[in-house]
């Protein structure tokens with residue numbers, strides 16, 4: 347399921363004001379003996395878009411799963427100040443027998459959002475992700491980029507305070523990926539959710555995020571946190587801005603250093 351609501355048992359009582367998600371000296375050691383994360387401390391302010399980059403296997407997905415309440419830390423603590431969290435994975439995993447509209451509406455239905463309200467919200471997100479002409483189609487009639495749009499819409503329909511995005515555009519071709527990045531910037535502009543976005547692409551991280559967290563190889567630790575000092579309102583033209591290019595170079599250099 348993409349949208350999880352399992353956070354009630356994640357302790358939020360000691361969160362600092364304005365902090366939406368916090369990791370406090372977090373370690374995760376899996377029962378197999380793999381130490382995935384070690385001493386991770388990170389506070390994500392409400393409404394901030396944070397990207398996480400790091401070598402393969404350094405525990406990025408584990409970090410998101412902790413925030414979703416799907417995994418428990420074996421050291422330290424995780425706190426999330428909401429029970430409204432959207433989760434988007436690399437695979438769109440739509441139900442093949444349900445139309446776009448009914449895929450998007452499913453979680454709202456399960457969450458018992460009243461029908462009229464639900465219909466209005468589904469219409470609004472379908473519109474927001476530009477799928478108006480495909481609302482009645484089955485997933486097999488959609489391209490990869492369109493499926494990812496459905497996946498984003500499905501997560502947004504419950505108006506989550508926190509969006510956890512795990513390599514959502516990793517399976518898309520480069521041009522579609524760039525379109526989806528701009529789409530996500532627009533959706534973020536509209537909704538101002540708090541985002542934790544895992545990606546292997548430094549260029550993507552810098553374009554989208556106000557802060558990029560660089561992790562070390564396993565066991566994942568935070569090697570650096572880079573503030574992306576670029577205008578809040580962002581669009582595709584930013585890719586040609588020398589300041590953007592500088593940030594990409596700086597984060598890439600840090601990644602090279604830690605690996």
Ligand SMILES: Nc1ncnc2c1ncn2[C@@H]1O[C@H](COP(=O)(O)OP(=O)(O)OP(=O)(O)O)[C@@H](O)[C@H]1O
Pocket residue numbers: 376377378380381382400401402403404405406407408409564
């Ligand atoms: N359920 C699990 N049981 C045992 N080990 C696990 C489990 N989930 C992840 N791991 C291990 O923990 C480490 C971190 O995995 P994780 O998926 O969080 O890394 P990642 O940074 O997201 O990797 P990638 O960039 O390749 O997607 C890896 O060594 C992985 O094999």
